[in-house]
Amino acid sequence: MKNAMRSNRLSTICSYVPKADTIADIGADHGKVSAYIYRNSFAKNLIVNDISADSLQKAKKLFDTLKPNGTAAQFILSDGADLKSLISIPIDCIIIAGLGGREITKIITALMPPIAILDPRKNIPELRQSLLELDYQFIADTHIQDKGRFYDIMCVERRICSLTKKTIIQH
Secondary structure, three states: OHHHHOOHHHHHHHHOOOOEEEEEEEOOOOOHHHHHHHHOOOEEEEEEEEOOHHHHHHHHHHHOOOOOOOOEEEEEEOOHHHHHHHOOOOOOEEEEEOOOHHHHHHHHHHHOOOEEEEEOOOOHHHHHHHHHHOOEEEEEEEEEEEOOEEEEEEEEEEOOOOOOHHHHHHO
16 A cells, blocks of 8 residues: 555554454554555454544545455454454454553453554563563564654564473473
């Protein structure tokens, strides 16, 4: 999508988006990342989420300009951490860009997605530590510059491990 690609930040975020059944763009704001996912058919189901009605309206307006392509787009006005109770399908990947590290940790802890693409604004070391404690591994951790600002963009994947402390102690 041309608008998303004009920004190094948005382009980097979009470069990590996998093909998946369900992707949620949490804190979608203007909807440019969501529109990129939709336009490129990365997901069968796309959840566009924001806590701001005005932001969600901007995203809807952008989607009105897109051609239908078989991807089901759902717009949900809520706190990202509340999504689990509002939808009935599992989320394979979430994108959270522009929120603070503590808020991102709250959302990740509530949803525990297999994959997360993150662009935190503050509390970045704290977020990294929380992700490790939640058994996420870093697939990418990129520091970029865009329009005079620096951004840390991360792609993490939840580790699947059947070992428990009890199992380790017994062996």
